[in-house]
Each structure stands twice: as structure tokens, then as C-alpha cells.
Amino acid sequence: MYSPIARIVRNQLAGIPLLRRWRDACGEPLQQYHDISYNVGVCRHHIGAAQRLGSLAPLGQTLVEIGPGGNLGNALILIASGARRVYCVDNYRHVDFQFKLTQFYRDLIADILAHPDQLPITDPALWDRRRAAQALAEAVTFARDTVTFNPDRIAYLAPCDAQTIPLPDQSIDVLFSHAVLEHVKHPAAVCREFSRIIKPGGYFSHVIDLRDHFDPCGLAMLRYPAWLWHLMSSNSHGHVNRCRAAHFEQFFRDAGLTLLQLQATAILGDVERIPMVISKEFSGLSIKQLRILGLSVVGIR
Ligand SMILES: C[S@@+](CC[C@H](N)C(=O)[O-])C[C@H]1O[C@@H](n2cnc3c(N)ncnc32)[C@H](O)[C@@H]1O
Known part of the structure; x- marks a missing residue:
């Protein structure tokens, strides 16, 4: 734990634009949660909670995740579960580092399609592997070691503060954050x-x-x-x-x-x-x- 004085000095240094840019340029993706079971757990928690209270999410719906951090895996899980579109809003552009995560996304997609029982869906009878695979192929493309998200399915809004989200009034079915x-x-x-x-x-x-x-x-x-x-x-x-x-x-x-x-x-x-x-x-x-x-x-x- 740092002393208050050390924390004041660190905080003031962090406020200098040149140092901030340098810190960002040297940055690494948030590593701690590049773990498929973490993404699955987060989606099941939030979507499951809404479903138990009467929501039909995510089938055909538009969802927002605030602060996805280092990966957009939750959005992929929701698309595979039938969501129409997912907006990922973060005030820091962690996902510029996505080129380092190609294998993570490939594994996540393979895992989702192999084990649909872990998806946050209300009625497994409505889930269709071919449709899910097609939706995922529409949402994300891989080229060598880069990943590109199709904004019509997964729109990454970053940097964007949760205080001013560029979305119309009353346009979202489910909004969540973790x-x-x-x-x-x-x-x-x-x-x-x-x-x-x-x-x-x-x-x-x-x-x-x-x-x-x-x-x-x-x-x-x-x-x-x-x-x-x-x-x-x-x-x-x-x-x-x-x-x-x-x-x-x-x-x-x-x-x-x-x-x-x-x-x-x-x-x-x-x-x-x-x-x-x-x-x-x-x-x-x-x-x-x-x-x-x-x-x-x-x-x-
Ligand atoms: C502790 S991380 C959590 C990341 C992810 N949800 C998880 O569970 O691993 C907090 C995230 O919130 C984002 N964040 C913080 N303040 C924000 C704001 N005002 N608007 C949007 N995102 C914000 C950060 O950039 C970071 O990605």
C-alpha cells in the first residue's frame, strides 16, 4: 500500500498528458481476465438475472456492456446466444490490443459452439448451432494475427465515457456492467x-x-x-x-x-x-x- 504522499505524486504525474500518452503506448491489454470461464460466468450472471425477472434476453435484442475492459468475449457469447447487436462502451481503448488475442477469440468461439449448455439462453430448443456459427462469422473476422469486429453486430464504442453514450433514447433492451x-x-x-x-x-x-x-x-x-x-x-x-x-x-x-x-x-x-x-x-x-x-x-x- 502506498502512502498518501506517494499516491498524490503518482496521481499528479498521471495527469501530465505526455506521460499519459507514454503510459498508454507502453500499455498491455488487461491480462487478468482472458479466461473463457470468466466471460461465461459474467454473461450468465447478468443475463440470467434479467431472465429470472422476466426478460427474454438476449434473443433478437440490443444490449450494452459498459466497461468490457480487455476483451469483447461477452459480446461474442451474447451474439452466439441470439443477440441482434451488442454495444461495448469503454472510456479506455483496451481493445486496440486485440491483435494479441486472436487465439483467445478462436478458442472462445470453438468453446461456445462445442458447449452451448454454458450459453445464457432461456430455451435451448431455440438455439441452432448453424445459426450461431453464422452470426459469429458475421460478427468477427480473423486475418493472420488481427481480429476485426463488424460494428453492425459488435460495436466497440471506445474511448467513450458511460456518462455520454452516443445511442438514441430508449433504444436498449439490456444494459450491464461488471x-x-x-x-x-x-x-x-x-x-x-x-x-x-x-x-x-x-x-x-x-x-x-x-x-x-x-x-x-x-x-x-x-x-x-x-x-x-x-x-x-x-x-x-x-x-x-x-x-x-x-x-x-x-x-x-x-x-x-x-x-x-x-x-x-x-x-x-x-x-x-x-x-x-x-x-x-x-x-x-x-x-x-x-x-x-x-x-x-x-x-x-
Ligand atoms: C476493473 S475493469 C473491469 C473490466 C471487465 N468488466 C471485467 O470484469 O474484467 C473496469 C473497466 O471500466 C472501464 N471504465 C471505467 N470508467 C468508465 C467510464 N466512465 N465509462 C466507461 N467505461 C469505464 C475501464 O476502462 C475498464 O475497462
């Missing part, structure tokens, strides 16, 4: 943007990681006042907004979104790890609220 909303700078505005693009009766599902990314066993970040936290983390690529479960609940409701399911997915076991003195934006929250370290939210517009 470990993203804790990173957006203005979560209330982002929820309003979601509310604008989701169709009335359309679904949303988000998994939000509320842990302290620098203190995974505790919540040391809550001790810093907002201005100091800003100095420490505003330019960092993995900026964490520190909002708690209660804040997110309020943002969704204020945006006119109806929450159908709200589940704490992780709880801080060791209450001693909550700092004795915490910044005033968290001081009104109960210990029970503060202990929530992960949230799964499903709802309808």
Missing part, C-alpha cells in the same frame, strides 16, 4: 444516462466492487476527505469513486430506475478494519452499510 461502476467519476450522471438509453421495460444488471482496491481487507480509503482523495486518485486509470451501496441505491432511484433486486455479494468480516475516523460523506452510514463490499443490482427501466 466491476465498473465503482470506477466512474460521476455515478449519478452515469445512472441518468443509463435511464435515458434503456427502453421502458428494459433491464439492467450491475456488479459493483466496493472494496478498497489498495486495502483489500479493509476500508482505509474512507478516512480521506474528498479533496484529498481527489488529489490522490483523480487521474489514475483505476480511479475508485468510493460510493457505498446506499449511495448507488439512491443514484438508481433518482435516475428513475426501478430496483428489483439488490444483494450484498461480499461483507467485511473484520469490523475493526473500518477506520475510527471516516470522511464526512460516509459518517451518516451505519456499520451494516459500511460493511457491504460488493453489490449486485438488477432492475427495470
